Amino acid sequence: QKHHEAKIKLLICEGTHVHKGAIESENNVEQNLEQLFAENPFDFLLVKFDRLDWDRFRTFSSIAKKFGWKFIITEKDAYFYYLLNKDEIYESMKNPNIIADDHILILTIGAVKYRWQEKIRQAIYKEEKGHRLIKYNDLKELDSGFFFYITSLRRDIIEKFNPHFRGAFISSSIDPYTEEFIDNNRTLSRFFRKIGIPSYRIHASGHAMPHHLINFIKTVNPEHLIPIHTEQPHFFETFFRNSDINIIIPTKYESINLQ
Numbered sequence: 380q381k382h383h384e385a386k387i388k389l390l391i392c393e394g395t396h397v398h399k400g401a402i403e404s405e406n407n408v409e410q411n412l413e414q415l416f417a418e419n420p421f422d423f424l425l426v427k428f429d430r431l432d433w434d435r436f437r438t439f440s441s442i443a444k445k446f447g448w449k450f451i452i453t454e455k456d457a458y459f460y461y462l463l464n465k466d467e468i469y470e471s472m473k474n475p476n477i478i479a480d481d482h483i484l485i486l487t488i489g490a491v492k493y494r495w496q497e498k499i500r501q502a503i504y505k506e507e508k509g510h511r512l513i514k515y516n517d518l519k520e521l522d523s524g525f526f527f528y529i530t531s532l533r534r535d536i537i538e539k540f541n542p543h544f545r546g547a548f549i550s551s552s553i554d555p556y557t558e559e560f561i562d563n564n565r566t567l568s569r570f571f572r573k574i575g576i577p578s579y580r581i582h583a584s585g586h587a588m589p590h591h592l593i594n595f596i597k598t599v600n601p602e603h604l605i606p607i608h609t610e611q612p613h614f615f616e617t618f619f620r621n622s623d624i625n626i627i628i629p630t631k632y633e634s635i636n637l638q
Contacts, residue, residue: 386600386601386602387599387600387601387602388601388602388603388637389601389602389603389604389605389637390596390599390601390603390604390605391604391605391607392592392595392596392604392605392606392607392615393586393587393606393607393608393609394592394606394607394608394609394611394612394614394615395586395608395609396584396586396587396588396589396592397589397592397606397609397611397612397614397615398589398609398611398614399589400588400589400590401584401588402588403583403584404583405434405435405438405583407583408435408438408551408581408582408583409438409441409442411581412438412439412442412581413442415579415581416442416446419446420545421545421546421547422523422524422541422544422545422546423523423524423525423526423527423540423544423546424525424526424527424546424547424548424549425526425527425529425536425546425547425548425549425571425576426439426526426527426528426529426548426549426551427528427529427530427548427549427550427551427552427567428528428550428551428552429552430456430459430530432585433460433463433471433472434471435551436460436475437471437474437475439526439528439551440475440480440482440483441475443482443525443526444480444482446524447524448482448524448525448526449482449483449484449521449524449525449526450482450483450484450525450526450528451483451484451485451486451513451518451525451526451527451528452483452484452485452486452528453485453486453488453528453530454485454486454487454488454496454499454500454512455495455530456528456530457477457483457485457499458495458496458498458499460475460477461477461478461498461499461502464476464477464478477499478502478503478506478508479506481508481511483511484511484512484513484525485499485503485511485512485513486513486514486515486518487500487512487513487514488514488515500512515539516539518539518540519539519540519541521540521541523541523544537574537576546576547576547577547578547579548567548568548571548576548577548578548579549578549579549580549581550567550568550578550579550580550581550582551580551581551582552582589614589618592618593618596615596618596619596624597622600624601624602623602624602625603624603625603626603627603637604619604624604625604626604627605627605628605629605635606626606628606629607629612626612628613628615628616628
């Protein structure tokens, strides 16, 4: 239902950060990475962020390219990004280009078992880019200067690298405030700490800040508003206590009547 056609009956709005905010953006992530590289003593950097976060992938890929580093991803990640390149909705989704960008190396695991593996490998070979497909045994032969993107951690991954290399771990989730992120970050940081790899957190949250939420809700101007995904729903009542918007705070197991 378009805003200019009729008044919106109900808006269901997430409010993770309705009670706090930080003025940050993807530019901050890029600037912080550039600061790290200005004094970078590391041979490799392990990095973890959400696979769906295309902006974060583009930022790290751009930094790798700018400083002459390689960016290593698994072939499953490569296939996912390859599909996004093919079916791009926005111009920005053409970059990085999984097939064309030589600084991106693709880590393969054994012989082809699945159709998607066959597709991504065929696409690479078709453009005569087969040299960018590497195996786990090739990691130890790599020169220093590479990012290694991890979606899941293999306990023996560090053993695959040159033992003389110095490395660090960068946690860069889009949402560093979730319980899942904190548990995962602590687990990874604890593991890396035992083997002498320091951890950094370089991130920018993807959640709307309080001022974003207020302005958005004012623009939509619904009859009813239901806050979700928030531990601070009373903030919505405070923000719109002088408006005609009816704030409905859900109660567990109870139905909501909009009549």
